[in-house]
Every structure is written in structure tokens, then in C-alpha cells.
Amino acid sequence: MKFKIFVFVILFLINCVSNSKYETLLKSYEESKLENQRILGEKGDLSRSLEELKRIQEESDRRIQEYKALMSTFRFLIDAGKLKIKIIDGRMVVVLSSDILFPIGSAYLSPSGTAAIKEVTTLLASLEGKRFQIEGHTDDTPTGIKGYTNWELASSRALNVLHTMIKAGMPEVRISAASMGASRPALPNTSPENRSANRRIEIVIVPDLSNLPGMEELQKYSN
16 A cells, blocks of 8 residues: 555656646747747847838938039039038028129019029929929018018018029929028128128928838828
């Protein structure tokens, strides 16, 4: 009888050890499975990150080439002091002094200003697929006309440039106008020279944002 009990105890202990080992192995397997899933997930994230970096680099290279091409196109006008090409808030901008385009305080283009805008229009229109926004800027000097602030002056100037560009052959669908008034000075309005720099027309080359990383994902939420 004692022998039977002893054998039963031994078998029970062996079974317990086997169950314990099985549970340990099962736990190790589950942990290994989770670790593999984590590694695969990190690998996928890394692959997506590398693809994103590649797209960013390609977009950056494209913008640099566009800027170089624009500088080359306008080089003779830049060298003549008629305009400047700048990068402002990540956008390529053609900057023209209002003092060259307009008589002081006037919203109407001078004959030489009209000629300059027509010349610029011919070059801009050759940039296929590009759209442009004309932004009017003033200094902080009041216009002296009741009900006609720098907002109205900048707006009238931008619109007159727009109409001149359309007459010079720029398609209407590729152009728009906006007034910035005195709200975005290029320099502090602390000297006549600075105020002159602030009186300007900026022709912004509207960037194509469709190629920006994440734009495809954002577009899913716009419908």
C-alpha cells in the first residue's frame, strides 16, 4: 500500500514538473512572439521613416532647382536693380519696389512701372503650371485720405498690377491679389530708407503642397 502511494506521489510530482515546464515554454513562446511582432513593427516604422525622408529630400532638391531656375530667368532684371528674388516664409517671391512702379501715394502704375510689370509678366507666364499671388505692401505713413487707409492703398496697387499682368497675357486662373497694408514690414519703419523698402509689391509663386509628406493622408479628411 505504501509503495502504491509512493509511486502515485512520484507520478504526481513528475506531472507537476512537466506542467511547469510547459507553462514556462509557453510563456517564453508568447514573449518571443510579442518580441518578433515588436521588431517587425519597428522595422516597418523605420522603412516608412526612410521613405518619408526620401520624399522630403526629393522635394527639397526640387525646390532648390526651381529657385536656381528662377534666379537664372530673372538674372538680367536682378542685375539691373529692377527686382529681387527672395525666399519668404518658405515661398519664392519676386519683390518689386513700389517707388519704381508707382508715384508716391498713388495706386496707379507709372509708364515705367507698367513696362516693368509687363516685362515680369512675360517671364512669369513662361513658368508652366505655376500660380501667383500679388501682395501689396505699404509703410506705416497714413495716406491722408479719410476712409482710405494703407489697406486700401495696398489693395488698389495689387489689383492694378493684377489687371496689368492679365492684359500682358497672364491667364486669370493663374493669378490672384491680396492686401497686406502696413502689417508686414520688411524692415522697421524707422528711417526713410526702411520705409522705401517696405513700400513694395511681392509676387508670390504659390507653392504646390500636394507633394508634401503627409498631404495624401490629410486629403482623406477633406472629403
